Amino acid sequence: MKSLPEISEKVRKNLIWKSIFRRDYRNSIRDRAQAVFGNVFLHLHPVQVRESAVKLRFTWGMGGITFFAFILLVITGVVLMFYYHPSIDQAYTDIKDLEFQVPFGVILRNLHRWGAHFMVIVVMIHMFRVFMTGSYKAPRQFNWGIGVFLLVLTFLLSFTGYLTPWDQLGFWAITVGTNMGAATPLLGYQGPFSEYLHITPYNDIRFALLGGAQVGGNALLRSYIWHCVAIPLISIILMFVHFWRVRKDGGISKPQK
């Protein structure tokens, strides 16, 4: 019988272990740095950060929590996609199946629903924190703008997801929401001046959003693709820029006087 340190020593000498971790971690300055820049996920961080980055009271961790919520929603969302057809004949019964047939289907859907509400809340609080610390000021003006777009995309992600269960709540929330589009000046058929462009309910901006003059099968397909593919892709690209710029603009903002 070998002792635990012996086993651990043997594992760390193992060819497979070494191929993954490359070098021993002995808690030297070099090892701590290597742990960050040698890891594709951790190398988002600088090797060293200012103390405030570790204290909750400055950042409240809100940006990171938003990102975590996004990852959780991508994972639960992908699993939900296995059980879902974006057609008005099947969408509703698919959600019922989640409730009664799919193992852990209820908690899967709950996590996605409450995670989405949570992400909208924390992203707004993140913006509030960045404003209150004046962190949008030079040199971070551009990144604040990226953040504003990410905030809007978060709303749109949640909004497009509303329709997917094809129940009364989603149907009428989307109807109310897209009816606003009909009021767009020039481009919506109820908006001011639209008659000069010969805009009707069949060629206005609302028609483009819904793929029809009212919420129906096309609207469900469009919202599904915006929700699962298009907006996440745009968001991920903007997140790359957002995180990159946090680093390039000097990390967590520090008092500049």
Next chain:
Amino acid sequence: MNPFIQIITQPDNIAIVIMIIMVTFFTGWAFQQAFDNDKLLAAGRPVDGENDKFIDTFKPLVRIELLIAIVVMVGLTVWSIAVDAPLEEIANPTITPNPAKAPWYFLGLQELLVYFDPWLAGVVLPSLIVVGLLAIPYIDINPKGNGYYTFAERKYAIIIFSFGFLVLWLLLIVIGVFFRGPGWLWYWPWQEWDHARVVFEPTRDLTSVIGIDSRSLPGFLIGAFVVGSYLAGGMIAPYRYWKKNNPELLSQLGMVRYITIMFLFITMMSIPIKMVLRLVFLIKYIWITPWFNV
């Protein structure tokens, strides 16, 4: 059950309750830190974080990130075990629920429909919110308060932003969620919703208050004059005030910035102004034109 308990424990409304608690907590925390730093600044001492040292990312930062991730995950899991996401009846275009509400984060905008026509409430004002947010870093030329909580060094920025975020955005959402019932009528949370209730509230237009038909030419001209002088007055009055009392500020801002700031500010303040006109004086439109009404 008590209607108040019923309405705040509706599954989707639990998120709003959580939002109220979180926003209250973090607003308090932000202002507390701001006032703490203000005291330090007044005493000429360094603010919180100014003398920060550098520490290793691995492990202190990675550790706290992991801890927060676990706490959030546990919280969301408990929430998901305790409360089931609702699924209503299958979508039916022939049955309109009353009230038909937009998703909760857009209810502030839906609330604006009481005071503005849809092209303003649903399109122009939301677009201006986004434009205004994007413009903030470029129109706020105050170099102070960069990277730390403070109130004293940027009073106006914080007051205006907090008013917009906490009152015009979040408070209107809370009103839309908890205080609006059938027909978008006001219901206190302890009142039962009454679908037969009709409130006869005759509204009038601004010019009809002084006896002029708002759809007549004089009514049109007076309306145009009032809206025009609100916009022009809002532009010119602060300019003249600052020109006299703080000309340095004006020259630092420059014309483009000044016009942008005042335009956004005037637009923002038109919301509470129209609310008061509508709620207190029962005035619906200020200006009726053949194309749109304001």
